[in-house]
Amino acid sequence: MREVKLEATNEAEAIQKALEELELQKDYSRDELDIKAELIEEEKGFLGFGAKKIYQVQVSIPEDGEEKASEEVEEKVEFQDGEVDLIVNEEGIFIQLTPPQGNGEEVSLVQIEDLLEAKEITEVDYDQVSEALTEDIYNEPIQVAQRKPELDRDAEIGVNLKNDGMEAYLSIKPALGGKKATLERIKSALAEAGVAFGIKEQKLKDLVDEDGVLKQEIEEVLIAKGAEPVKGSPAEIDFKFDLESEERQVRELENGSVDYLNLNKINNVKPGDVLATKTPSQSGSPGTTVTGDKVEPEPVEDKSIPAGKNTKLSSDSLTLESEIEGQVIYERDKIDVVPVHTVQGDVDLSTGNIKFVGTVVIEGDVIDGMRVEAKEDIQVKGSVHAAELEAGEEILVKNGFIGKDKGELSADGDIKVKFIENGRVVTDNDLIVTEAIMHSDIDAARIIRVENKGLIVGGKIRAGREIEAKVVGSNLGTKTELYVGVTPELRDKYNQLKDELADYQQELEEAVKTIKYLKKKQEQNDGQLSDRDREVMGQKTRARFQTAKEIEDLKEDKESLEKRLDEGKNGRIKVQDTLHSGVKLTIGTEVKRISKKLTNVQYYIEDGEVNKGSYS
Structure with a gap:
């Protein structure tokens, strides 16, 4: 049985430390050992701090283990060399020889001389040394020198x-x-x-x-x-949706065209779906040096679930759930749920018209006569045929828009489409077309850009700032009109809106005055008003709220028009390859009719006049 006394915080720790100190773990399992631990001393610290516990641990090794150890010792002894020990006492300096075991080597004179020299022993009686070696005198002290007290040395x-x-x-x-x-x-x-x-x-x-x-x-x-400090574990956030699907990247295809539509798959969630969970951080425990000093563990990182809009965090802040049905996205270090409605096919009579307060994703086509309205984006994986699409943000159509002189795309944000034919398109931002615009009526507040084939032929194309294409018009003289900058119609619309806004503001002011007058009259008459006055009070109160809403909407329209007017100050038309004769260009109030075919050209406003320059 082996025994050890040590300091530990509890019995389990005392047993573990004892096994490490006795170096028994590599030879025996816990089940093979008989272990007893007893708390023999405990010192309580001040207010519970600095407490100290001393345990006595007894470990009994099984008999077969002891026999095994004995056998191993015997096996080792079979090959043990002879040994020489030095003994120093009051009577003198002695050597004592131990015989070799098995095939071990006997002690040599060199070994004895090395030992005596290392111990700085002088005036050695080599006769005694020789006698001990030749006579095989083992396990008996043989005096080989006199002790000199002046050469004594403490351990x-x-x-x-x-x-x-x-x-x-x-x-x-x-x-x-x-x-x-x-x-x-x-x-x-x-x-x-x-x-x-x-x-x-x-x-x-x-x-x-x-x-x-x-x-x-x-x-x-x-x-x-000593005892190493136990590391803590940092807080972990487990996202319950595919983070990589949030990466919306425009990529260039092998043929050089740009795919604006294959952006990302949608993570659809329902109310109550778990979006993320948090595993709280766990603080580590301090260690102790051999001198008893405490060693604090490294601080652990804590983090919070990045809750965003349309999400709900649990009371313990460990679970995040969706509050609505929609698309979960992770952007700008926030988890948001954006309302999304997905149509797994075409929008046709089987689905009916769609009106949704979020993003609409259509896996197929939008068929003739249908209407799709979304407060945010509309994504169409197929084509749009003589249908109406209206979006509060972007419209993305993977294939073409075939309007048949009936369909219309309208968006507050960008519109991106492969081609437009006989359609009406209106955007408060940019229009990006990857192939062609043919015989269509287009109105973009900022920029119209036709890429790749880059064809504009037929119809009226209007942009607030810039139109850019490769080919405009045709050899057949197809009527094609391009407009950029501030037009008289836009200026008149802005002035009309200002007048309308002024009228509503005057109406609101009169309503407020009437309400104040009737309230004062009511106070003077002990809270009483005639039936006629009460009727007028109700009418003016309703008119006040309605007029305030109208003013708010008109102000938004006014700001949008002011932005377009500002964009139009520097109107520009750029044609990279061919500008055919017969095309009519209008920049602001200036009109330019192209009389002969031009290449690599641009027209722009400078100092109030239309100027011509190279495309680049």
Whole structure:
């Protein structure tokens, strides 16, 4: 049975430390050992802090294990060389030989001389040495020299702290006639070095003999090991949807065209769906150096679930749920749910017209005569045929828009489509067409850009700032009209809106005055009003709210027109390849009719006049 005393916070920790110190874990499992731990000393700290517990742990090794160990020792002994020990006492200096075991080598004269020289022993009686070797005198002290007290040397005990005080190493040179390295002196040396925690008690006992004296010289033996601080775990956020699907990237295809429509799959969720969960951070526990100093663990990172719009965080802040049906996205470090309605096919009579307060995604086509209205985006994976689409943000049509002089696309944001034929398109931002605009009526507040084939032929094309294409018109002289900048019609519309806004503001002011007058009259008559006055009060109150709403809407329209007027100050038409004759260009109030075919050309306003320059 082996026994060790050590400091621990609880019984389980005491047992674990004992097994480590006794180095039994590599040879035995817990089930093979008989382990008993007893709390033998406890010092309570101030207000519960600094408490100290000392446990005595007894470990019994199974008999077969002891037999196995004995067999291993016997096996090792079969090949053990002879040994020589030096003994120094009051009577003199002695050597004692141990015979070899099995095929081991006998002690040689060189070994004895090296030992005596290392111990600085002089005036050696080599007759006695020779006799001991030739006569095979074993296990008996043979005096080989007289003791000289002036050469006596106490045992040298050194303690070296390493690894930031987490380890203590012991080095001892045995005494030569002086004070021996006893267990008591070794412990005192450890105490003087400040070592008070994690001392390997069993290893200390193994270093000394039955009399408590060092058996042999040792160097850098690990004698104490501190307890490393236990690392904590940072908080973790587990997203319950595909983060990579949120990446909306425009990519160039092999043929050089640009795909604005294959953006990302939609993460659809319903109210109550879990969007993310949080695993809270766990603080670590401090460690202890061999000198008893506390070592604080590294701080752990905490983080919160990035809740965004249309989401609900649980009371413990560990779960995020959706409040609505829609599309979950992760942008700008926020989890938002954007309302999305998906049509798994065509919009036709089987679906009816669609009106949705969010984004609408259509996997197929929009058939003739149908209408789709969305407060946010409309994405059509197929084509639009003589239908009406109205979006509060963008419209994206993967294939073409075939209007048949009946269909219309209208959006507050950008409109992106492969081609437009016989259709009406209105956008408060940009129109991007990847192939052609043919015989259509187009109105874009900012820019119209036709890429790749880059054809504009037939119809009226209007942009607030710029029109850019590769080919405009045709050899057949198809009537094609391009307009950029501030037109008289736009200016008249703006002035009309200003007058209308002024009228509503006057109406609101009169309603407020009437309401104030009637309230004052009511106060003077002890809260009473005639039936006629009450009727007027109700009419003016309703008119006030309605007029205020009209003013708010008109102000938004006024700001939008002011933006277009500002954009139109620098109108520009750019044609990269061919501008055919017969095309009519209007920039602001200036009109230019193209009389002959031109290439690589642009027209623009500068100092109030139309100027011509190179495309680039």
